[in-house]
Amino acid sequence: MVKAPGSEKPSLRKGSWAPEEDRKLIAYIRRYGIWNWSEMPKYAGLLRCGKSCRLRWMNYLRPDIRRGNFTQEEDETIIKLHEQLGNRWSAIASRLPRRTDNEIKNHWHTRLSKKRLTKNNQQQVPSVIESLQETQTAAIFGFDEANKQNQNPPEILLADPLPIVPNNSPKPPKVLTGCTSPSPQLSTDNCSSSTSYVSANYEEIYTIQISEVNNYDHPSENLDELHNFWEQPFTVDTLCMTMAEGYGQEATHTDPGFVVSTPLWEYQQDYQFPSASSASSYDADDDLWVCF
DNA sequence: AATGGAGGCAACCGCCGGAGC
DNA sequence: GGCTCCGGCGGTTGCCTCCAT
Numbered sequence: 278m279v280k281a282p283g284s285e286k287p288s289l290r291k292g293s294w295a296p297e298e299d300r301k302l303i304a305y306i307r308r309y310g311i312w313n314w315s316e317m318p319k320y321a322g323l324l325r326c327g328k329s330c331r332l333r334w335m336n337y338l339r340p341d342i343r344r345g346n347f348t349q350e351e352d353e354t355i356i357k358l359h360e361q362l363g364n365r366w367s368a369i370a371s372r373l374p375r376r377t378d379n380e381i382k383n384h385w386h387t388r389l390s391k392k393r394l395t396k397n398n399q400q401q402v403p404s405v406i407e408s409l410q411e412t413q414t415a416a417i418f419g420f421d422e423a424n425k426q427n428q429n430p431p432e433i434l435l436a437d438p439l440p441i442v443p444n445n446s447p448k449p450p451k452v453l454t455g456c457t458s459p460s461p462q463l464s465t466d467n468c469s470s471s472t473s474y475v476s477a478n479y480e481e482i483y484t485i486q487i488s489e490v491n492n493y494d495h496p497s498e499n500l501d502e503l504h505n506f507w508e509q510p511f512t513v514d515t516l517c518m519t520m521a522e523g524y525g526q527e528a529t530h531t532d533p534g535f536v537v538s539t540p541l542w543e544y545q546q547d548y549q550f551p552s553a554s555s556a557s558s559y560d561a562d563d564d565l566w567v568c569f
Numbered sequence: 570a571a572t573g574g575a576g577g578c579a580a581c582c583g584c585c586g587g588a589g590c
Numbered sequence: 591g592g593c594t595c596c597g598g599c600g601g602t603t604g605c606c607t608c609c610a611t
Contacts, residue, residue, distance in 0.1 A: 293579070293605080315596065331597075332580065367599060382600075383578050 290324045294333055336379045343375035
């Protein structure tokens with residue numbers, strides 16, 4: 278039996294992700310959201326399995342991930358939670374804002390388990406851990422009154438950064454109602470030194486080229502619309518599609534219906550939202566800033 | 570400067586549970 | 591109830607970098 282030309286499945290790539298692949302994945306998710314991991318690679322022009330894409334996004338490319346060294350408070354929290362929960366890394370990660378289970382797991386195996394072993398051998402119990410067991414850990418999980426600027430936002434502000442398309446949708450939707458990747462001027466405070474090209478080239482990766490988007494084999498895409506979207510510079514205005522845009526209208530961040538979800542806000546903390554004129558408000562239920 | 574070992578971490582693998590049919 | 595698909599999770603692997611020799 279002879280296979281028809283082109284009928285064979287292309288072999289899937291494995292191993293480290295190239296910057297090009299990262300850009301494609303980010304561009305696609307920013308455009309269409311997450312609708313089906315197993316189908317997504319095909320449309321995004323990636324020779325990767327869906328699981329690989331999901332892992333890459335969840336553990337590395339998501340804009341709301343904090344990277345870099347763990348603080349002592351985080352270490353102590355992990356140790357404490359590990360005592361309570363065991364190896365349930367996802368449960369532990371859910372208590373540590375912006376840290377992934379994979380990162381915590383690696384950190385545990387490479388640093389904390391040894392550290393803990395050493396301490397146990399010395400028959401010592403860290404006093405800080407004891408105090409943590411007795412007191413509320415709000416200072417770790419939310420704002421610290423004494424040092425607000427260096428703390429993570431409250432957990433409630435860290436909603437999923439991207440619109441989720443219902444799984445039963447056979448094709449990506451034409452229009453999204455939100456787009457919340459970070460601005461290019463990311464803080465490098467939390468980036469690890471040089472462990473990965475992504476840390477060093479984070480900004481570059483978020484600069485998506487129009488040609489890459491054009492390569493999407495997407496049946497329902499309007500390329501002109503795509504051109505317009507990607508030709509715009511990265512600004513607060515253009516990073517956020519608006520409800521008005523959903524109906525084919527132009528809009529800016531001051532227009533009624535302008536919506537920005539908090540992950541973007543998180544990266545734009547020096548941005549003056551129009552709330553100063555009481556024309557907008559934060560909707561905690563939907564995790565959005567809305568203009569009126 | 571070359572090399573080998575150790576550590577760190579991104580990514581893979583296999584399993585499991587839930588949803589849909 | 592059984593099957594399939596998909597997403598999530600934890601264990602593990604293997605590559606890369608750093609550092610001591």
